Amino acid sequence: MSPVNNIKKFFNQLKDTLLLNGVSTGDSNLGPWIGGLVGAYVVIATGLGFYWSNIPDAFDVRANAANYALKNNQEVVTGTTTTAALLEVIDTLLDKPGGYIHNDITPPGVFLDNMANWEYGVLIQSRDLARALREVLSRSQSQSKEDVDLTLAEPRINFQSDSWALPASESEYADSRRYLDAYLKRLPLRSQDGSQFYARADNLRFWLSMVEKRLGSLSQRLSASVGQRRLNTDLAGDTAASSSTSEPREREIRTPFFEVDDVFYESRGAAWALIQFLKAAEIDFADVLDKKNARVSLQQIIRELEATQATVWSPMILNGSGFGLFANHSLVMASYVSRANAALIDLRELLSQG
Numbered sequence: 001m002s003p004v005n006n007i008k009k010f011f012n013q014l015k016d017t018l019l020l021n022g023v024s025t026g027d028s029n030l031g032p033w034i035g036g037l038v039g040a041y042v043v044i045a046t047g048l049g050f051y052w053s054n055i056p057d058a059f060d061v062r063a064n065a066a067n068y069a070l071k072n073n074q075e076v077v078t079g080t081t082t083t084a085a086l087l088e089v090i091d092t093l094l095d096k097p098g099g100y101i102h103n104d105i106t107p108p109g110v111f112l113d114n115m116a117n118w119e120y121g122v123l124i125q126s127r128d129l130a131r132a133l134r135e136v137l138s139r140s141q142s143q144s145k146e147d148v149d150l151t152l153a154e155p156r157i158n159f160q161s162d163s164w165a166l167p168a169s170e171s172e173y174a175d176s177r178r179y180l181d182a183y184l185k186r187l188p189l190r191s192q193d194g195s196q197f198y199a200r201a202d203n204l205r206f207w208l209s210m211v212e213k214r215l216g217s218l219s220q221r222l223s224a225s226v227g228q229r230r231l232n233t234d235l236a237g238d239t240a241a242s243s244s245t246s247e248p249r250e251r252e253i254r255t256p257f258f259e260v261d262d263v264f265y266e267s268r269g270a271a272w273a274l275i276q277f278l279k280a281a282e283i284d285f286a287d288v289l290d291k292k293n294a295r296v297s298l299q300q301i302i303r304e305l306e307a308t309q310a311t312v313w314s315p316m317i318l319n320g321s322g323f324g325l326f327a328n329h330s331l332v333m334a335s336y337v338s339r340a341n342a343a344l345i346d347l348r349e350l351l352s353q354g
Helices: 003-020 030-052 061-071 080-095 113-137 148-157 169-186 201-226 257-284 286-291 295-309 329-352
Strands: 228-231 250-253
Touching: 061 080, 061 257, 080 113, 080 169, 080 257, 113 148, 113 169, 113 201, 113 257, 148 169, 201 257, 201 329, 257 286, 257 295, 257 329, 286 295, 295 329
Parallel strands: none
Antiparallel strands: 228 250
């Protein structure tokens, strides 16, 4: 049923209720009744909106893994921390105050675009890690068999983010969580029914390559808040390269004014999820990182991303020019994201060395 029909149904029910209680719909007292109800609804919806807009706190990935292992009456093994971190992030996405609101079509959720975009950033990073789990982290080599639970989990978490019915996005993501949990429960098993997590340098590099592209895109979109004239470097470095259609040598890139805060909060959500995942990877890939003397490089990436979670004291995301009178929160965010991405590129290069 559409929101308009829902509103009509509500007021028809209100009218019937008032008639049953002896209040005429033509009575002059009906106006204050309706006005009071509408006013109360606005106050409640506004309060819920502020409450639902609070960004969840980070969690301790080591303690989180121990909790999942205790719940399953199992020990923590290689891969438990990373998989449990992904499960907890999805749990947070679905079970935080207000639940998953990216697909809401009624107030107050429909008006909370900042939180909706934060959720989308978290979702994108969760999808990338689920893909890495399915394609490389759970497989010994390219010819090995895919894990049955991960083949069911990954397509479900890639379901469209704004479907509110038949099926709702939440139900698909909840199914993905269920299959990921089944994979986690099989990790410690030593039988044929067990699952695997291979903490190898090449597997870590595969996942980090996806993260690198995501951060690079976010950095460009954040920087475009002030508008830039950019040279087309799409085919640079290859004299024989070509594209399907010709593009201008130079073009202006600018994020539309009403999308500036959307990109900011999407970046904030992506960074929040990445912090949890990278901390988990530091534990599961400890031997690999220590062998390459790369642990401190990963820790520096985490530190740069943690800076993106600082409190925003301004009531709105400002979009001042680069050296103008007013702040530009997008450029500040772009600075942290770009530095994290640069450190990530260095880490991948370090992991590729013998």
